[in-house]
Amino acid sequence: MSINHQFNSVVTYSPAFTLVPTYECFNRCSYCNFRTEPGQDSWLTLSEAEKILASLRGREVTEILILSGEVHPQSKRRGDWLQLIYDIADLALSMGFFPHSNVGPLSYGEMALLKKVNVSMGLMLEQLTPKLLDTVHRQAPSKIPKIRLEQLEWAGMLQIPFTTGLLLGIGESHFDRLESLRAIAFIHQKYGHIQEVILQPYAKGSQEEYAQNNFSSSEMIETVKMAREILPDSITIQIPPNLIEDEKTLIKCLQLGVRDLGGIVPKDEVNPDYHHSHIEQLETILLNHGWQLKPRLPVYPQYYQYYQGFFDEIEFHEIHRSLAKLL
Numbered sequence: 532m533s534i535n536h537q538f539n540s541v542v543t544y545s546p547a548f549t550l551v552p553t554y555e556c557f558n559r560c561s562y563c564n565f566r567t568e569p570g571q572d573s574w575l576t577l578s579e580a581e582k583i584l585a586s587l588r589g590r591e592v593t594e595i596l597i598l599s600g601e602v603h604p605q606s607k608r609r610g611d612w613l614q615l616i617y618d619i620a621d622l623a624l625s626m627g628f629f630p631h632s633n634v635g636p637l638s639y640g641e642m643a644l645l646k647k648v649n650v651s652m653g654l655m656l657e658q659l660t661p662k663l664l665d666t667v668h669r670q671a672p673s674k675i676p677k678i679r680l681e682q683l684e685w686a687g688m689l690q691i692p693f694t695t696g697l698l699l700g701i702g703e704s705h706f707d708r709l710e711s712l713r714a715i716a717f718i719h720q721k722y723g724h725i726q727e728v729i730l731q732p733y734a735k736g737s738q739e740e741y742a743q744n745n746f747s748s749s750e751m752i753e754t755v756k757m758a759r760e761i762l763p764d765s766i767t768i769q770i771p772p773n774l775i776e777d778e779k780t781l782i783k784c785l786q787l788g789v790r791d792l793g794g795i796v797p798k799d800e801v802n803p804d805y806h807h808s809h810i811e812q813l814e815t816i817l818l819n820h821g822w823q824l825k826p827r828l829p830v831y832p833q834y835y836q837y838y839q840g841f842f843d844e845i846e847f848h849e850i851h852r853s854l855a856k857l858l
């Protein structure tokens with residue numbers, strides 16, 4: 532294979548750190564390696580969060596990914612849970628970080644509230660087909676496709692720069708993937724707020740019930756191809772490099788249109804059995820194939836305008852310049 536040393540192809544990532552308000556979750560997605568039973572996990576306290584955030588200063592971390600297990604909407608603890616997420620994001624902002632929350636479905640009011648302290652937010656569509664409600668999502672009311680589509684719709688109405696995506700290899704067919712991608716493209720046409728779509732291959736972990744084989748490389752490549760055909764160019768396609776089987780598949784995905792590798796974090800909380808390579812290692816692999824790895828913020832440049840006059844203390848362009856200096 533000829534190696535292109537022109538470095539005209541750029542692939543981005545977000546230097547991130549994950550904070551988990553709680554692992555407890557009232558859903559039981561059978562592929563999940565993250566959740567604990569409700570009531571069995573102590574919640575992250577603000578002072579613990581502050582200590583962690585302080586230790587990240589001076590390291591190349593810009594995004595704080597707030598990833599959480601979920602408290603039932605009707606539970607009397609729901610308010611405390613939401614307040615904790617709000618406070619963690621607010622603290623992260625005040626310490627100069629950029630929060631991105633992905634905490635499951637929210638009411639319209641909850642979403643509007645969290646918008647105030649997040650530069651972008653996310654919720655995976657997973658898959659549109661309701662047949663998964665009989666299998667992996669049998670005990671996961673948060674994964675009802677209509678609810679998740681409505682979340683994407685509300686995020687659009689609220690003009691929240693949004694990350695969504697598909698979870699692949701959980702029992703869906705090729706046609707199901709096609710339908711899921713079409714639904715995302717359709718909502719984006721209406722509101723223009725979907726900044727990226729994650730193609731997240733199911734990866735087997737040590738704590739789950741599902742325990743199927745990992746999503747295959749050839750299906751991953753097929754799915755990238757299909758996503759690039761269906762989604763408009765303004766939506767970036769992201770894949771997680773730690774869940775991609777080998778270097779060859781990673782490069783093939785880039786050739787087919789993937790342009791982002793997501794949050795590169797010290798510990799992948801969702802897939803704790805799959806560590807990310809060090810940035811330098813990843814950089815070298817990519818450079819060998821003619822790809823330049825560049826950091827980005829958790830909000831894409833085309834959405835900076837959504838926040839004009841919104842965050843007094845944060846100057847996006849200033850931070851963007853300092854990111855550019857890292858190169």
Ligand SMILES: O=c1nc2n(C[C@H](O)[C@H](O)[C@H](O)CO)c3cc(O)ccc3cc-2c(=O)[nH]1
Nearest residue numbers: 545633652653654655694793794796801829
């Ligand atoms: O490190 C991870 N980051 C995950 N992220 C963060 C992502 O990689 C990016 O850092 C953010 O989307 C910012 O662009 C997610 C964000 C979402 O909104 C929805 C799902 C995910 C899933 C993961 C994940 O499994 N691991």
Ligand SMILES: C[C@H]1O[C@@H](n2cnc3c(N)ncnc32)[C@H](O)[C@@H]1O
Nearest residue numbers: 562563564655698731732733734801
């Ligand atoms: C935060 C996101 O992580 C994804 N997720 C949950 N469990 C797994 C797994 N075993 N492998 C890959 N992705 C997973 C889901 O898509 C969820 O929405």
Ligand code: SF4
Nearest residue numbers: 556558560563566600
């Ligand atoms: S994937 Fe999310 S919603 Fe499902 S059980 Fe795990 S933490 Fe809960």
